[in-house]
Amino acid sequence: MTVQSDALGGRLPLVGLATLTDAQQELFDYVVANQLPWANDAGFKITTDDGRLIGPFNGFLRRPRVALQWLAFAEAEAKHTSLTDRVREVVIVAVGAVWESQYEMYAHKILARQYGLSPEVVKALGEGAVPDELSDDEKLAVRITRQLTLNHRLDDELFREAEQTFGHQGLSDIWAVMAEYQGVCILLNMFTVPIPD
Incomplete structure (x- = not known):
């Protein structure tokens, strides 16, 4: 079954790039710089063809300051694990x-x-x-x-x-x-x- 890109947010509409607040833009830039290359290298999608964030990242845009801290925790967890x-x-x-x-x-x-x-x-x-x-x-x-x-x-x-x-x-x-x-x-x-x- 094909999922249209607008439906990839599930219950949340995808956040449009032109509507990003300053805090959302900061999160978006972080994801594009740090998460997108990793996902692309692995072979799974975290953006639509027009660049909107999908997966958990669209949801993260609703709480960008919290999400940035969450991603810092995730980075520390992965980097410092035994x-x-x-x-x-x-x-x-x-x-x-x-x-x-x-x-x-x-x-x-x-x-x-x-x-x-x-x-x-x-x-x-x-x-x-x-x-x-x-x-x-x-x-x-x-x-x-x-x-x-x-x-x-x-x-x-x-x-x-x-x-x-x-x-x-x-x-x-x-x-x-x-x-x-x-x-x-x-x-x-x-x-x-x-x-x-």
Whole structure:
């Protein structure tokens, strides 16, 4: 099914480039300079053909000052993590799967493949499974993510196993990436943001 570009905001109209406030323009410029090259290199869309922001970024334009701080947190989380790229990515995909966030899964199915996760593994993660092809650390990260996201608690046995494997810093890094992507999924689902063609 083809989604017309004007519908890519879901419940939110796409913000036109000619109507940006100063704060929105600052956010827009940041996204174009920092996020757009990354998305283009990966192969997923964050803009329409005429340059309007889609995905979570259209929603971010409604609160540009908050969004700039959010993106600073996201940058710090990614830059200073102790997690491997693959562990971090399986956490993100597991969060997106629990939230059934279409756009999040669209973008991170593409990114997960860049970290060596096969389409079959990503599909299984998206369906809530813990694929055998994952390393032990990756499986553990998925179990932690699913238990916290679904039950809002981490039982003592799983916590001890996670503490032994990741340490307090690694557990804090899992918390940070989960917090970041649950926030994004909430925004995407609240406004029913669809995936582009």
